[in-house]
Amino acid sequence: MxxxxxxxxxxxxFKLTKTGKVKRQKEGARHILTKKTKKRKRSLRTATTVDKxxxxxxxxxxxxx
Numbered sequence: 014m015x016x017x018x019x020x021x022x023x024x025x026x027f028k029l030t031k032t033g034k035v036k037r038q039k040e041g042a043r044h045i046l047t048k049k050t051k052k053r054k055r056s057l058r059t060a061t062t063v064d065k066x067x068x069x070x071x072x073x074x075x076x077x078x
Contacts, residue, residue, distance in 0.1 A: 023074035035063040
């Protein structure tokens with residue numbers, strides 16, 4: 014049986030938590046930051062979990078994670 018390939022884009026963007034949830038960074042923190050409030054930028058720094066509706070798809074991209 015051949016090995017499955019990990020999707021490298023997904024590997025760089027997502028990590029698994031100890032409980033098995035998929036963790037991701039929030040979008041929108043790269044550029045055009047001057048018009049965003051301090052509160053909003055601070056909130057963008059924190060990681061969040063992926064919605065359970067697409068969690069299965071992401072897991073299939075990372076078979077050995």
